[in-house]
Structures are given as structure tokens and as C-alpha cells.
Amino acid sequence: MKYRRYQNLTALIVGLLFAAGLAVSGMTQPQKIINFLTLGPDWDPSLLFVMIGALGVHLVTYPLIRRRRSPLLDTMWHVPTRQDLSPRLIGGSALFGLGWGLAGYCPGPAVTSLASGDLRALAFVFAMVTGMLLFKKTEPLMKLKG
Amino acid sequence: MNSVATPLLGGALIGLAVTLMLLFNGRVTGISGILYSSLSRPTQEGLWRWLFLAGLLAGGASVQILRPELLINLSDRNMTAIILAGLLVGYGTVMGSGCTSGHGICGLSRLSVRSLAATVTFMLFGFIAAQVFVYLIGAFA
Numbered sequence: 001m002k003y004r005r006y007q008n009l010t011a012l013i014v015g016l017l018f019a020a021g022l023a024v025s026g027m028t029q030p031q032k033i034i035n036f037l038t039l040g041p042d043w044d045p046s047l048l049f050v051m052i053g054a055l056g057v058h059l060v061t062y063p064l065i066r067r068r069r070s071p072l073l074d075t076m077w078h079v080p081t082r083q084d085l086s087p088r089l090i091g092g093s094a095l096f097g098l099g100w101g102l103a104g105y106c107p108g109p110a111v112t113s114l115a116s117g118d119l120r121a122l123a124f125v126f127a128m129v130t131g132m133l134l135f136k137k138t139e140p141l142m143k144l145k146g
Numbered sequence: 147m148n149s150v151a152t153p154l155l156g157g158a159l160i161g162l163a164v165t166l167m168l169l170f171n172g173r174v175t176g177i178s179g180i181l182y183s184s185l186s187r188p189t190q191e192g193l194w195r196w197l198f199l200a201g202l203l204a205g206g207a208s209v210q211i212l213r214p215e216l217l218i219n220l221s222d223r224n225m226t227a228i229i230l231a232g233l234l235v236g237y238g239t240v241m242g243s244g245c246t247s248g249h250g251i252c253g254l255s256r257l258s259v260r261s262l263a264a265t266v267t268f269m270l271f272g273f274i275a276a277q278v279f280v281y282l283i284g285a286f287a
Binding site for chain 2: 107
């Protein structure tokens with residue numbers, strides 16, 4: 001694939017931009033997530049505005065881009081097309097939500113925060129990777145479709 | 147102001163990032179999926195995932211140099227809570243095929259029913275976990 005080098009460059013730039021967006025929006029500060037998810041006098045609406053900002057852009061750009069026959073650097077799209085709801089989807093999302101509300105970190109902000117050397121960020125990412133590998137081990141036991 | 151303007155701006159930057167990934171590479175920017183797939187043996191086709199993660203890490207390092215206060219964790223969560231949370235997030239995002247970026251931003255933008263269901267679910271359970279934590283702290287304080 002002759003475009004692979006440029007695909008790799010795109011991914012690098014997207015990673016940089018994504019980290020900048022997370023930091024500017026305050027999402028690399030777990031207290032802001034926790035204060036969004038905790039109803040009370042300290043309620044912080046930041047996350048809501050981050051979603052509005054991100055969706056405001058991508059809800060417009062997504063359909064425009066998908067009018068093209070293919071992306072600029074590839075011959076085909078790699079976008080999920082499934083529409084069915086499964087126990088696995090809902091169960092996994094519920095477990096993710098519990099962890100998210102417990103720590104205030106989701107995967108992107110946690111990886112971005114590693115550079116701070118913060119021990120809790122390091123421990124979270126280590127545990128998260130362990131959790132991912134744990135799923136890989138237990139997946140064959142569950143026999144849950146998709 | 148600070149809880150409206152900068153989150154909107156940061157969110158728009160994230161929207162731009164996922165737009166570029168779709169326009170150039172035709173892919174969804176789902177961070178849990180990218181991280182999970184990068185744990186397997188690296189291939190030529192999968193190298194972009196490592197570069198995305200390198201970009202995320204380098205972006206974080208730049209923030210640490212320019213505005214280190216943005217990466218400070220001021221939450222009250224102890225190490226036990228953090229490790230349990232990490233395990234849940236890792237296990238749950240792979241089981242549920244996505245996280246805040248893949249389902250919450252990319253999925254909702256393409257009006258995916260699965261991503262809507264996932265986002266509503268993790269938001270709801272996030273609220274539940276946060277409230278329960280506050281309740282437990284109150285009970286033991």
C-alpha cells in the first residue's frame with residue numbers, strides 16, 4: 001500500500017491534536033469528569049460542552065466525508081456498520097461506566113496524562129491494559145456474540 | 147466562562163482530529179480499540195496505531211512542558227479505587243467495543259444505534275459509580 005507512510009503520519013498528527021483537545025478542554029483533569037458525574041453544588045458542566053464542541057464539528061464533517069467513494073489515503077472505509085444491540089455491548093459499556101465514574105479517567109485522557117508522571121495515571125493505564133488482556137483471556141468462556 | 151469556552155474549543159479540536167482520521171485514513175478514532183489492537187504483535191498494517199498512541203503521548207508531553215497544571219489529578223480517589231477502575235475500564239471497553247471517543251464522539255456522529263446505546267449506558271453507570279463513591283466516603287468518614 002503506497003499510501004501507508006502517509007496514513008502513519010496522519011495517525012501521528014491526529015494523536016497530537018487529540019491530546020491537545022483533551023488538555024485544552026480540561027478532560028485530562030479527572031476531578032472535572034468526577035464533578036460532572038457527581039450531582040451536587042460542585043457540578044461541572046465541562047464534559048457536556050466538550051461533547052457539544054466535538055459533535056458540533058463531526059456531525060457536520062462525517063456525512064460530508066462519507067459522500068466520497070473512499071478516504072484520501074486508502075481505497076476503502078474502515079467504519080463499523082453493525083446496528084444490532086447485544087448484551088455484550090451493553091454489559092461492557094456498563095462496566096466501563098462504573099470504572100469511569102470511579103476514577104474520572106477514560107482511555108484517551110489516561111494515556112495523555114502519562115507524561116505527567118502522575119502515579120495514579122500510571123497505575124490506571126497499567127490496570128486498564130491488564131483489564132484488556134483479561135478480557136482477551138475470558139472472552140472464549142463467555143460465548144457472547146459481538 | 148472557563149467551563150464553557152475552553153471545553154467547547156477543546157471539543158472542537160477533538161472533532162477536528164477525528165475528522166482528519168476519517169478523511170485521510172477512513173478510520174474511526176476509537177482510543178480503547180486502538181490501544182487494545184496495539185497490544186497484539188505489531189504488523190505493517192497496524193503501525194498507524196502505534197503512531198497514533200505516540201502522538202497522544204507526545205501531545206501529553208508537550209502539555210506537561212507548556213501547561214503542566216492541565217495534567218494534575220486533584221481527585222480524591224485513592225490507589226485502590228484507581229486500580230479497580232482501570233481494570234473495569236480496560237475490560238469494559240474491549241467487551242463493549244468502544245469508549246468515550248469511539249462510541250461517544252465517532253459513533254454518535256454517524257448516528258449509530260449501538261454507539262447511542264453504549265454512550266447512554268456508560269454515562270448512566272458513570273453517574274451511579276460517582277454517586278456511590280460519594281455515599282461510601284460519607285459513610286466511612
